[in-house]
Amino acid sequence: MTESSLTRIPELLRQQQQALLTDWLDRQMSSSTLRPDLIREQDLREQSRRFLSLLAEAVAHGLGDHIQGDGYRAVSEFLGELSRSRANQGFSPTETATFVFSFKETLFNHLRDAWQNDGEGLADDIWRASTLIDRLGLHTVEVYQKGREAIIQRQQQEMMELSTPVxxxxxxxxxxxxxxxxxxxxxxxxxxxxxxxxxxxxxxxxxxxxxxxxxxxxxxxxxxxxxxxxxxxxxxxxxxxxxxxxxxxxxxxxxxxxxxxxxxxxxxxxxxxxxxxxxxxxxxxxxxxx
Amino acid sequence: MVVLKAESLTIATQEDVVRVRQTTRAWAAEIGFSLVNQTKLVTAASELARNTMLYGGGGTVLLESINDSIRAGLRMTFEDEGPGIADIETALTDGYTTGGGLGLGLSGSKRLVDEFNIWSEPGRGTRITILRWR
Amino acid sequence: MERIPILRLRDCLLVTIQVDMHDQLALTLQDDLTELIVRHQARGVLIDISALEIVDSFIGRMLSNIAAMARILDAVTVVVGMRPAVAITLVELGLEMPGVRTALNVDAGMRLIERALEEERQAGHGRSKG
Missing domain, CATH: 3.30.750.24 (STAS domain)
Known part of the structure; x- marks a missing residue:
């Protein structure tokens, strides 16, 4: 991407946070991937609200190439915590990542409204938004995986010790x-x-x-x-x-x-x-x- | 295989042999060897450094911290320009000695490491490379 | 000259090796011990190696030699406190020191020396006491 246009994502997340949240929640509630057996609606609302507010803070620091920077620490820590708790609740890694990915559609729709007829600006911002959300979604998968690895390692160690009691x-x-x-x-x-x-x-x-x-x-x-x-x-x-x-x-x-x-x-x-x-x-x- | 760090030490005196032991210990600990594996490596290094000093008339050892993408390890190369070993196979058997020792220096240190390579030519010198994975 | 200190406790000699010895220092210790066994008519030699991080074939041979020489001079040698990692390495190296008596610590080592001397007395070997 050469000479890309200015992004409207930070502005959108700041100004229309409430609208985005309502939209996104509607989509999540009507989605086939909703797991009412594993999570309460109230918790899902709270998690979605916190994610959006942390994301808005993060993008205000710029849309970096990676999510390890200082601005993104809070949101990636929140997602790590979410991933660990969902792993405990019995969500699959796909279901966990879907929470983040499901925000794409809402965000794209609002971006379309924001850019109106400026096709080039819209394309640039959709690319940026897509990349950002992919990274955050993959981050939840990575944390999920690491959590599993830690469990396996601990169990191996325990088995080794169990098998050699002095x-x-x-x-x-x-x-x-x-x-x-x-x-x-x-x-x-x-x-x-x-x-x-x-x-x-x-x-x-x-x-x-x-x-x-x-x-x-x-x-x-x-x-x-x-x-x-x-x-x-x-x-x-x-x-x-x-x-x-x-x-x-x-x-x-x-x-x-x-x-x-x-x-x-x-x-x-x-x-x-x-x-x-x-x-x-x-x-x-x-x-x-x- | 990538060499992450390398250092060469001179082996001329008994104090140098002690220094080789201490440097090997510090490197092995840094690479993250278990205590037993540290001890095995330091012991092998001590045997070979003494051989270099006694039979090779002094020489050098090159320590290399290596990584082959899945494992970390320590490689050591002992080199001298001494009289060399005429019959390597015999020198590698337990109990063979020319120096009045127990004859466990070469054969014993081979058992303490994962890889052991020896090159020697009478009149030109000896080079022994040992490697142990973490 | 650098030396490893040797303590005398009644008819026993006590050595605690606390430094990474170079070869000459080990040989000096061997000389000093045999010298002192004769001078004090010592009946027991206790060598504490709990501080040693490695024992290679040279030090191993020195310990075996001390035990053998002491035996000829009518004294019992006990090596105490060898660390597990050192023991595993020595076995792998092929050095099992069959002629050397061992004990877990100084206390157990002293008891082992007393028992060995007692057995000798009952069997009628060794020097008579006093």
Whole structure:
């Protein structure tokens, strides 16, 4: 666009704000995309009113090429907030963006009245208005997307932590019950978690229980051995418990040397050994009588 | 692959080896490596810097903060004009040593990084490049 | 000359390494420790490395050497406080220091030395006390 004519958008938004709002609301209410099940009419009115007043303030600072500038901060923050709340209310990203896009028709109609017979001026302003509203609409989609990504990331983190709970069984004894398939990435997280917890809880014995691990391959076995070796360097002893018969067979067939590692069939027997190492023991009523 | 930042350090004395460790630590932290990965990288850098000083008769290391559009990483190139290594394959096996050490310098640091490249020619020198992604 | 300070507590020697050591400093520590074990007839050596951010093969070898030399001089060595990241890296490097006793902290390390010496006494090995 060379030598474009002066814009009438700021003036229009300032002077005819009430008329624009009434028009726009009528259109939204009669639109097929209205979701009366998700949002109250009163809230929609309030949101539309605030959007228009913030937009009028923003365009008064100029119709920039981007909406990140100072003048647009308030309106883009408002739309970000709107997008997040609509995501929570169950709107789809399309429905959220439609809120902004639906203003186009109203704005274009009013621009047509404002420019009357000046076709060139009208075309220029329609282009400007269209670009501006597209950017604001896409901004709501972007915020929606980012909100989703943050949720996914948080859930991944939670899952990772959930899948590797290190529990303190007794003063000086921690246990790590492993459940599910171990891949290289998860094993590394598990290993680091366990070693950190050994330091935090000042535990000299760590029991790694693999009852819930369906298979053990060479890589997983090596990771387990590395964990045991690292714990030993830090001054803690590891006991591996819950080795099922098939896994014992696999380990021997794979040629993995577990001779240096203390292994026990069950978590209970590992716990008993651990207590004994710390100078304690479990007394049953029978053993007390003797 | 884009190089975002580069710096070259001289390796001539034991103090230089310490400086290589500290610079590597600062760069790795800046790139955002986890603590364990920082430690692995600094340890590998320490091994290779010592080799450059002891066996290469001194040399340089070039640190490069790199980015390949999806990942960030740190690349280090150790270079000397020393006697070189005649049999690289043997030098890379665990326990092989000419300097009375444990022979884990080369083979061990290879395990601590994602990429390890070595070039050497007897009488001309040695160049080792390591790379670790964040 | 720069040195790592060594403390004496009854019949034990205590070292806390708090600086990023260059190689000569590590070798000096090794010399000083063996010297002092003999001079004070020390029975235990406790090395606290909780401040060390890395242990490479050189420092690892120094720790193994100190433990081996101390054993010949009839003293027990315990290395305490190795950080998780350092331990993981050492294992990956291939350095598991099999001859070195370890403990989580200074307190646990001292108890380990006492227990080891007690076991020796009961087995009738080592120097008699007093």
């Amino acid at each position: 529990v303190e069984l007794w003063g000086g004894i921690v246990a790590l019950p492993l459940i599910g398939t171990l891949d290289s990435a998860r094993t590394q997280v598990v290993m680091e978690n366990l070693l950190e917890r050994i330091v935090e809880s000042n535990a000299s014995i760590a029991i790694i229980d693999i009852t819930g691990v369906p298979t053990v391959d060479t890589l997983v076995a090596q990771h387990l051995l590395k964990t045991v070796a690292a714990a030993r360097l830090m001054g803690a002893e590891c006991i591996i418990s819950g080795i099922r018969p098939q896994i014992a067979q696999t380990i021997v067939h794979l040629g993995v040397d577990l001779n240096e590692v203390l292994t026990k069939a069950t978590l209970a027997s590992a716990f008993q050994i651990a207590l004994k190492r710390l100078g304690g023991a479990i007394l049953t009523p029978d053993s007390q009588r003797n």
